Amino acid sequence: MTYPVVRMDFSDEIVLDGSVEAIQSTIISSPDVNNSTIIYMIEDGTMVEAGDTVCILENQQLTDQLETVERLYEVYKAELNKGLADLELQYALLEAQVRNNETQMAISNLDSLQLKYYTPSQRRIAEIRLEMANIESRKLKKKLEALEKINNSELRKMELYIQQADILLQSIKDQLKQLVLITPKSGLALRGESDTGEGKIQEGEEAYPRKPLIIIPDPSQVRIKIQATETAYKRLSVGQKVEYSFDAMPGNYAQGSIAMKSPRVYTLSRNSRVKFFDVLATVDSSLQIPSAGLSANCRVFLNYLPDTVAVPIISVFQEDSINVV
Template sequence: MRKTLSLLFIVTILFCSACKDKIKPGNVQPERKEVSGVLITTVASSAVDVFYETSGTVEAKNISTISSRLMGTVMKIIVKEGDKVNRGDILLIIDDSDVAQKMTAAEAGYKEAQKAFEISKKNRSLADITYRRYAKLREEQVISQQEFDQIETQKKIADIEYERSQQAVERAKAMQEETRVYHGFTRIKAPYTGLITAKKIDEGTMAVPGMPLLVMEDTSQYKIRISVDERLYKNISIGMPVSVLVLSTNDMKQGRITRITPAVDPTTRTFNVEVLVKGIPLRSGLYAKVFIPEGKKKTILVPNKAIVQKGQLRGVYSVNDKGVISYSLIKTGKFYGERTEVLSGLKDDDRIIVEGVEKAVDGGITKQ
């Protein structure tokens, strides 16, 4: 029993000694990790453009369905889907045997007409000389009026034959040119520089006038059809510049409005607008966002590299007046190139780390 009481007395003395040396609350300073190699900047609101955002599908400005203008067997297809072609390049060849025969006949007819014209020309010249001689003889009363009338009639007939043969040459030449044109139809050529997007026929198939053979599109210009809210009807105009973001390439380019539909859809309260984009390696069918400028507003923008993603959360490393670093959650808005709009979580004169964020530690302190 005495041993138990002695042990209890010793424990009580030790406990009291420990309580005597206890540190009062608020006197302990946490040990913070020192952070260096970071760049701190002060946040300030700035004026930015406000955009109305809509979307649409990219289409080539010119899409052509290439067809045959005559009937014939497709002998050779030179291009395939995806090929880039230049204006005037031969795309496919149609059997030209029938047209070639007609062209040969037309050339022979033209040569024959030329020979007939030369003969009529000489006859006319001879008739004219004879007429002048007989006219002189008639003045001298050497020949009778009947003889002179016969010579005069022969001259008129020679003049008529000359005109007929001249017209025959023109008709033969036109026929020859026509057959040459038809022969050109057997060589299907690209109407402009572009891209072959579809092949509708195979070699050995009979092509007929109006039958689709190939589909190609002009790759120099693309258009995007978009729907715009009716409140912007008075704010946009033809030629107005807009920004276009193609999501598949994440590339922002400039376009311009080329057409505005004069009527508003009463169901959707929107109207259609066509945007033309040049000089971008696009493809028909791509999804794109279009940003139409509305005005300006003041907002806080931070560099994209200053934003730190932690799971589903977004935040920045802020620094207080004592140099203590803390991870501050923010709500982001639109992107402006290399900067992002902050809707909440920051205010003017806040200080954040914009470079060296990978070195920052929540709860750390910046090296002075």
């Protein structure tokens, strides 16, 4: 068996899987609230309009707090109304006593006009009654003043309780309102990655505070995230040229280069022993800008030698630690 030996351009290549992602994206994250559960999420890859609801969370703890505070709010309002009614009653009773005392004083004053006709003992009794009426009048006025101060203090306390409950009530309602996530812009809505390590986020999962739930990419600028095994990762270097093709866009090709190698290692499932690394590559030119979320076939050019002699590997032998043809 013979093989022709010719001069040709030699290219060492490796083909890896990747996906298109936007360089700039609008990220809709869960609010800064603990113990929230996803009960609704828009399907991955759905086109949305600004103002659409893309995710709804449930927080039973906040719901229970809302019911408790609403009950307290109603109790405080009822106690305030009762306090106002009691105050009005006490004022009415004291004012009746004041008017009765004023009547007694008026009668005593009329009697004082006849003091000159009284005997000394009768005059003394009338003077004592008048003095007693004056004392009672002063006592009633002090009671009114004290009652006003005490009740104003109690009413002010109840009003503060109501204000605090109202503030807390509004705060809980605001937090519950944040559990309904609305997109601020139109575009392609993509679900975030699940914390379970098994694909996209699903309904029923817990939404930790500030967790990215929905991503709306900007389609004008994209890059490729290459999924490299540990063996392939070691052969890749920043600056190596890459050529892309897309199964969802037949005939569309793009070119770029490796821009960054992430040191973070991960597996595709919990029980898998195969380690992967993310490698980011640029898209410098393309027939048509690919859409974020599409899968990409990435041909990485590891080494390129122009105009060299290439021989089949089957014809290479080793003699005295030297490769010979």
